[in-house]
Amino acid sequence: MTQATQETVPPAKKRGGGQRPTTPPIPPEFQAAGIMKLDSPELVQILKDPGATLFQRAKACMRLAQVGAQEAVPALAALLSDQRLADYARFGLAPIPDPSVDDALRGALKKVKGKLLAGVIDSIGQRKDAKAVDALAKLMYHADAEVAQAAVAAIGQISGPRSAEILLDGLKKTKGPLRAAAAAAGLVSAEGLMASGDRKQAFALYDVLSRMDIPRPVRLAAMHSTIAAETALGRPR
Numbered sequence: 001m002t003q004a005t006q007e008t009v010p011p012a013k014k015r016g017g018g019q020r021p022t023t024p025p026i027p028p029e030f031q032a033a034g035i036m037k038l039d040s041p042e043l044v045q046i047l048k049d050p051g052a053t054l055f056q057r058a059k060a061c062m063r064l065a066q067v068g069a070q071e072a073v074p075a076l077a078a079l080l081s082d083q084r085l086a087d088y089a090r091f092g093l094a095p096i097p098d099p100s101v102d103d104a105l106r107g108a109l110k111k112v113k114g115k116l117l118a119g120v121i122d123s124i125g126q127r128k129d130a131k132a133v134d135a136l137a138k139l140m141y142h143a144d145a146e147v148a149q150a151a152v153a154a155i156g157q158i159s160g161p162r163s164a165e166i167l168l169d170g171l172k173k174t175k176g177p178l179r180a181a182a183a184a185a186g187l188v189s190a191e192g193l194m195a196s197g198d199r200k201q202a203f204a205l206y207d208v209l210s211r212m213d214i215p216r217p218v219r220l221a222a223m224h225s226t227i228a229a230e231t232a233l234g235r236p237r
Helices: 003-008 040-050 053-069 070-077 088-092 101-110 114-127 130-139 143-157 163-173 174-195 199-209 214-233
Strands: none
Touching: 003 053, 003 143, 040 053, 040 070, 040 199, 053 070, 053 088, 070 088, 070 101, 088 101, 101 114, 101 130, 114 130, 114 143, 130 163, 143 163, 143 174, 163 174, 163 199, 174 199, 199 214
């Protein structure tokens, strides 16, 4: 190695020498621990505070999923049309056992579009809001495929005789991916009917879902569920 080459080689770093760089402290506006200890009224104040950061408001929504009650519903509902916070708002609303949540979600059906609308529909399905079934029935045929499939799935989750009626009608009017979604939702609806004790309606739905024009996975599942229900030891006699 020549002298010139030696001069271009950087000196070797000492192993174990020097101090490790310290992690910079988390700025106050990105600290979640304090927010996750607040009660519902304090969290609502964060949501209403125009000076609160996006992070703080998102964390407030998440905390409200644990401690939220009726007084938090208006503040959360106001965020259902917010592109950045709508998912967090729905997360906060979903567990609150107050009918005002269902009113707010139903009201949002006419106020939001696209992914936000599909998200609201999904939350309605999770909460099994039977009052929303007829509104969802109209959205089954929405031009936005994501919205239409979300509506079909929600109707299946809600279940009940009216849902079964809507899904059976949908199987006659739809085709392609939407018809496959309607068939899958019908299976979920039939399971809900069976769980609620409405065996007659459940079997009627299983019968339609067992036909040859139904997508094979759903058809086989419907046939299996029928056999299982008919042969169960605890079945009505």
